[in-house]
Amino acid sequence: MAKFEKANSVGEWLDQRLNTTGLNKVLMTEYWIPKDINFLWAMGVLLATTFGILLISGIFLMMYYKPDINLAFDSVNYTIMQEVAYGWLFRHMHGVAASVVFLIIYIHMFTGIYYGSYKQGREMIWISGMLLFMTFSAAGFSGYMLPWGQMSYWAAMVITNLFGGVPVIGDALVVWIRGDFNVADATLTRFFMLHVFLLPITIMGIIGVHFYTLRIPHVNNQTSEEFDFDEEAEKYLAGNKKESKVIPFWPVFISKDLAVLGVFLIFYFYLVFFHYNFAMDPVNFDPADNMVTPAHIYPEWYFLWSYEVLRGFFFDIAGFSAFDIGLIAFAFANGIFLVLPWLDRDPKILPAHKRPLFFIWFWVLMADLIVLTVYGKLPPTGTNAWVGFFAATAFIVIFLVLPIITKIDAKRRGDA
Amino acid sequence: MSNKTNRRDFLGYSFAAVAAVGGAASLVGMKQAWDPLPSVLAGGFTKVELGELKAGNPVTVTWRGKPIFLLKKTAEMGENKRDLIIGSDRFTVAIGLCTHLGCIPAWKKDKWKCACHGGEFNASGKQTFGPPPRPLDLPPFTVNGTSITLGEEGPEYKKIAAAMMA
Numbered sequence: 001m002a003k004f005e006k007a008n009s010v011g012e013w014l015d016q017r018l019n020t021t022g023l024n025k026v027l028m029t030e031y032w033i034p035k036d037i038n039f040l041w042a043m044g045v046l047l048a049t050t051f052g053i054l055l056i057s058g059i060f061l062m063m064y065y066k067p068d069i070n071l072a073f074d075s076v077n078y079t080i081m082q083e084v085a086y087g088w089l090f091r092h093m094h095g096v097a098a099s100v101v102f103l104i105i106y107i108h109m110f111t112g113i114y115y116g117s118y119k120q121g122r123e124m125i126w127i128s129g130m131l132l133f134m135t136f137s138a139a140g141f142s143g144y145m146l147p148w149g150q151m152s153y154w155a156a157m158v159i160t161n162l163f164g165g166v167p168v169i170g171d172a173l174v175v176w177i178r179g180d181f182n183v184a185d186a187t188l189t190r191f192f193m194l195h196v197f198l199l200p201i202t203i204m205g206i207i208g209v210h211f212y213t214l215r216i217p218h219v220n221n222q223t224s225e226e227f228d229f230d231e232e233a234e235k236y237l238a239g240n241k242k243e244s245k246v247i248p249f250w251p252v253f254i255s256k257d258l259a260v261l262g263v264f265l266i267f268y269f270y271l272v273f274f275h276y277n278f279a280m281d282p283v284n285f286d287p288a289d290n291m292v293t294p295a296h297i298y299p300e301w302y303f304l305w306s307y308e309v310l311r312g313f314f315f316d317i318a319g320f321s322a323f324d325i326g327l328i329a330f331a332f333a334n335g336i337f338l339v340l341p342w343l344d345r346d347p348k349i350l351p352a353h354k355r356p357l358f359f360i361w362f363w364v365l366m367a368d369l370i371v372l373t374v375y376g377k378l379p380p381t382g383t384n385a386w387v388g389f390f391a392a393t394a395f396i397v398i399f400l401v402l403p404i405i406t407k408i409d410a411k412r413r414g415d416a
Numbered sequence: 417m418s419n420k421t422n423r424r425d426f427l428g429y430s431f432a433a434v435a436a437v438g439g440a441a442s443l444v445g446m447k448q449a450w451d452p453l454p455s456v457l458a459g460g461f462t463k464v465e466l467g468e469l470k471a472g473n474p475v476t477v478t479w480r481g482k483p484i485f486l487l488k489k490t491a492e493m494g495e496n497k498r499d500l501i502i503g504s505d506r507f508t509v510a511i512g513l514c515t516h517l518g519c520i521p522a523w524k525k526d527k528w529k530c531a532c533h534g535g536e537f538n539a540s541g542k543q544t545f546g547p548p549p550r551p552l553d554l555p556p557f558t559v560n561g562t563s564i565t566l567g568e569e570g571p572e573y574k575k576i577a578a579a580m581m582a
Contacts, residue, residue, distance in 0.1 A: 154519065158532060161518040176447075180456050182481040190450065291476065291483055293520040295531050311533040314546045323516055323549035380534040380546075 028250035032233050034221035035247055041219070042260035043108035048207070049261060050101045050268075055200065057094040061087075065146065067192035069185045072148035073287045092276040098140055099279040100268055102302035105133055113340070114362060116349045117220035123341040124213040128206055130338045135203045137303070142195035144300065148188060149284030154297050156183045156191070162310075165327040182290055224349040296379055304376030305369050305395075309333040312372075312392025314385050329392055336399050343399065346406040348415050356412075357405040361398065368394050461567035466507055474523050476512055479566040483512035483520050484555055485528070489539055493526070496540035497579040498554060500572060502562055509564070510541040510552035528552075554580060 007013035014020050033041075064084055066075040080087035109129070112118050118126035141159060145152045160177050164170040179186030218229055227245055236244035247253050271278070283294050299307050310330040313322050336343075344358075352359045371391045378384045462479040464486060469475060474487035487508040489499065499506040514521050514530040514537075521528035521537060527544065528537040535546035542551045554577055558570030 154532075158517040158519065161516075164517075175452060176450055178452075179450055180452050180481070184456075184481060186453065186456070290481055291478060291520070293522070293531055297519065297532050311547065314534060321549040322547040326547055379531075385534060 031249040032246040033253040036221040040111040042257045045257040053097045057090045060090045076147045095279040096272045114352045119341040121217040128210040139199040142191040148288045150286040151284040153288035305372035306333045308372040308376035309392045312388040343402045344406045345403045346410040355409045463565045465563045467562035485510045485512040493539040515548045
């Protein structure tokens with residue numbers, strides 16, 4: 001065993017046993033971030049904070065929530081909303097945070113795509129991030145079920161039925177996931193478990209991995225300039241702060257992050273106190289009824305684009321049923337982002353405005369996602385159905401052409 | 417030396433084999449914990465009197481938590497291989513869940529329309545528009561006079577099910 005001297009302070013005592021000084025350096029004061037960044041680089045800290053808000057508000061909601069089909073609706077809408085002190089606040093904080101967390105995730109994601117921060121060594125950052133997007137989506141869906149209103153019930157019905165599209169075992173799989181022939185008490189209780197335990201703990205694990213994936217390739221910067229982090233760090237430590245291209249995470253980078261966080265929290269609490277309704281669908285204030293489907297059902301805004309890809313294909317094509325095409329397109333939409341680093345055939349990391357065709361590609365993708373989101377909320381009839389069809393087809397084409405246009409960009413620049 | 421290595425390999429493989437069997441067995445157990453409970457599987461049987469239906473006006477009853485559409489067809493609605501014929505009347509018997517993703521289509525004049533993704537089914541339960549991949553499903557039933565019991569597979573059910581498969 002190591003030899004321990006008598007410590008003169010609590011800090012020293014901990015340092016002897018845990019090397020807190022070394023840990024603090026590695027994680028905070030000597031964890032280097034490029035200088036040449038903008039506010040979009042603050043989204044990671046915003047997401048970590050929002051996840052913290054979700055966790056804490058969730059703990060308080062869990063103390064009164066009852067995962068039973070006879071009690072769930074009233075435990076939310078009566079007990080938590082009317083009786084528990086500040087119960088309404090915890091519910092609105094939880095609901096609004098669940099919605100804005102996706103807004104920040106999308107900004108974080110598209111910042112990464114714009115600046116090319118997903119390739120040439122940064123693949124694992126991208127993949128772990130996409131896994132977080134998927135687990136957050138699962139947490140959003142399972143949480144939406146808990147108030148057991150009409151939207152909760154029918155969203156659960158539609159989403160669990162998606163698994164019926166799995167070849168051969170589909171129908172049995174749906175019954176297995178639900179634990180009943182329809183969405184019922186067994187379904188609610190098991191999704192409660194997923195929402196409050198398995199998914200949060202998985203998310204926390206992946207967040208740890210996501211942080212770690214940054215360690216070796218480092219954070220990207222606005223011009224995608226490649227430089228030696230060790231060399232720049234030495235300059236900084238030698239007092240050459242102005243010349244150095246890096247800053248330490250703590251306290252320099254974080255102070256800028258906290259400023260952005262401050263603006264974000266003003267926006268967030270404005271929503272919580274004055275516009276919480278956007279995250280509280282009126283239809284979900286009717287208790288779940290397995291005999292009545294609401295006149296028009298739609299998911300929360302952050303799922304609308306993939307929902308529209310799913311239902312965009314409303315007629316059979318070349319012997320494939322509309323159902324299968326929609327399901328394949330939906331699987332494509334949810335899986336394709338994961339392989340983005342390999343669809344981009346440009347060997348160089350550059351921001352989109354330095355890659356002419358990719359720049360167009362990026363904004364076409366944005367426009368298509370907005371169209372899909374808008375039409376995902378409208379009833380799928382008449383012209384709407386056709387707009388949905390073309391936007392969904394466009395989404396697939398956009399990803400199919402990516403390898404070609406990135407290759408052309410590289411060729412024209414003389415890099416391939 | 418090689419003797420020792422073999423012995424260690426053997427121990428390693430034995431450990432892996434025991435762990436694999438134990439792991440697989442616990443997965444089976446966990447899978448079964450999510451299966452529907454016996455009380456759910458035993459789920460009830462629902463008896464419905466068809467003689468009281470008015471032609472052209474479908475009714476919805478519940479069976480195992482699912483809606484069942486029962487429609488006495490009018491002459492204009494035509495014949496279909498899945499019609500349940502009792503006396504001179506033709507009936508459509510169907511599970512009232514859209515075969516796309518399980519929403520309950522609503523009766524609009526002469527067809528069922530699904531609000532979720534726009535699917536439509538005619539009076540015989542056949543899909544006529546949108547994403548539904550197949551006609552409305554047929555629930556198992558037996559016929560006694562003018563009433564049917566949902567949940568049991570009678571000869572009339574088997575005949576219709578076979579005709580629908582063909």
